[in-house]
Amino acid sequence: MTLHNDRILRALRRQPVDRTPVWLMRQAGRYLPEYRASRKRAGSFLAMAKNPELACEVTLQPLARFDLDAAILFSDILTIPDAMGLELYFVEGEGPKFRHPVRDAAAIAKLGVPDMEGELRYVMDAVRTIRRELDGKVPLIGFSGSPWTLACYMVEGGGSKDFARIKALALNEPKALHALLSVNTDAVIAYLAAQRAAGAQVLQVFDTWGGVLSPAMYREFSLPYLVRIARELERGDGDDRTPLILFGKGNAAYLPELADSGAEGVGVDWLIELGDAAKRTAGKVALQGNLDPATLYGSPDAIRAEVRRALDSYRDGNNGSREGHVFNLGHGMSPDMDPEHVAVLVDEVHAYSAR
Ligand code: CP3
Numbered sequence: 445m446t447l448h449n450d451r452i453l454r455a456l457r458r459q460p461v462d463r464t465p466v467w468l469m470r471q472a473g474r475y476l477p478e479y480r481a482s483r484k485r486a487g488s489f490l491a492m493a494k495n496p497e498l499a500c501e502v503t504l505q506p507l508a509r510f511d512l513d514a515a516i517l518f519s520d521i522l523t524i525p526d527a528m529g530l531e532l533y534f535v536e537g538e539g540p541k542f543r544h545p546v547r548d549a550a551a552i553a554k555l556g557v558p559d560m561e562g563e564l565r566y567v568m569d570a571v572r573t574i575r576r577e578l579d580g581k582v583p584l585i586g587f588s589g590s591p592w593t594l595a596c597y598m599v600e601g602g603g604s605k606d607f608a609r610i611k612a613l614a615l616n617e618p619k620a621l622h623a624l625l626s627v628n629t630d631a632v633i634a635y636l637a638a639q640r641a642a643g644a645q646v647l648q649v650f651d652t653w654g655g656v657l658s659p660a661m662y663r664e665f666s667l668p669y670l671v672r673i674a675r676e677l678e679r680g681d682g683d684d685r686t687p688l689i690l691f692g693k694g695n696a697a698y699l700p701e702l703a704d705s706g707a708e709g710v711g712v713d714w715l716i717e718l719g720d721a722a723k724r725t726a727g728k729v730a731l732q733g734n735l736d737p738a739t740l741y742g743s744p745d746a747i748r749a750e751v752r753r754a755l756d757s758y759r760d761g762n763n764g765s766r767e768g769h770v771f772n773l774g775h776g777m778s779p780d781m782d783p784e785h786v787a788v789l790v791d792e793v794h795a796y797s798a799r
Pocket residue numbers: 468469470471472473474483489516517518519520521522537538539540587603650652776
């Protein structure tokens with residue numbers, strides 16, 4: 445099948461592009477009225493994510509509105525622990541929860557890697573359906589949570605402000621936590637490999653909570669597992685290689701190490717100047733980011749100015765070249781954002797970077 449737009453693949457290989465590619469984390473979601481309508485019909489977020497036709501429908505919604513350079517699979521990072529038996533559910537206004545969190549060595553010892561074409565077949569079916577419907581329009585991004593970020597939800601039993609339970613586990617029973625991170629890593633590698641086999645053309649790992657760790661703890665409990673994924677995930681060679689992006693919130697201090705991980709791309713948040721991030725990764729990886737999502741609350745003129753600043757910052761830190769940049773936000777969009785502002789952002793990335 446011919447791919448009509450390969451800008452994101454070229455940018456991740458640090459090859460020249462006619463304009464900087466752009467996609468947005470959480471580009472399919474509640475800020476779109478058509479998403480809210482699909483969700484209402486489905487009944488719930490999980491019913492939508494577990495139905496390949498509906499997952500495909502909402503994946504394509506932002507592409508019909510905006511000139512985006514990639515689609516991202518509509519799913520969730522918590523599908524893996526759900527398939528491990530923890531039972532994911534959502535309470536309106538409270539976010540994700542697990543009916544059976546894992547809190548001790550005995551519970552951790554019982555965990556195994558789920559069957560990717562069994563319990564998680566609905567995810568692979570969604571990837572296959574979306575690839576068919578995209579028909580080569582843009583590449584499809586598959587994704588997973590990082591071993592540490594998944595462990596946060598699995599141990600806390602849901603979202604957390606202080607990460608008290610998992611940090612106590614790290615301090616008191618580091619062996620048990622390493623056992624959990626190890627099974628999570630095996631599962632993430634199998635999950636990403638299965639999404640690739642089903643048709644995903646770019647893979648991203650979300651280490652959303654790596655930044656809540658002290659440097660010593662990050663280097664013990666998150667980074668080594670990201671490196672293992674980058675090294676062990678089989679993803680082909682040359683121009684057929686499926687690029688891997690390691691996104692992390694609060695990862696600025698670790699950029700040189702992430703650049704040496706073997707991943708093709710690193711996603712950064714807005715707490716670092718993109719040009720500084722480019723200098724600190726020295727052309728070893730492509731960079732993805734990094735507008736503060738709150739930029740979308742600004743006026744169209746303010747959004748355009750911030751887009752230009754980020755594009756120029758990257759270029760200035762990358763020896764005057766825009767190569768190796770995938771434009772994105774530094775984290776996901778929120779439900780109260782204005783779709784018209786998204787169009788302003790996407791169009792400005794293309795118009796300004798093409799000059
Ligand atoms: O980017 C995309 O458009 C793809 C879809 C996607 C979702 N979740 C859909 C979703 C992706 C990539 C994710 C990843 C995810 N899920 C992460 C890592 C990324 C990040 O934001 O840091 C995390 C931490 C989760 C766990 C999770 N799932 C949370 C915290 C929530 C939000 C709960 C809430 O009420 O806001 C979810 C649910 C979820 N996942 C929604 C969407 C669109 C909202 C569901 C809804 O109510 O319709």
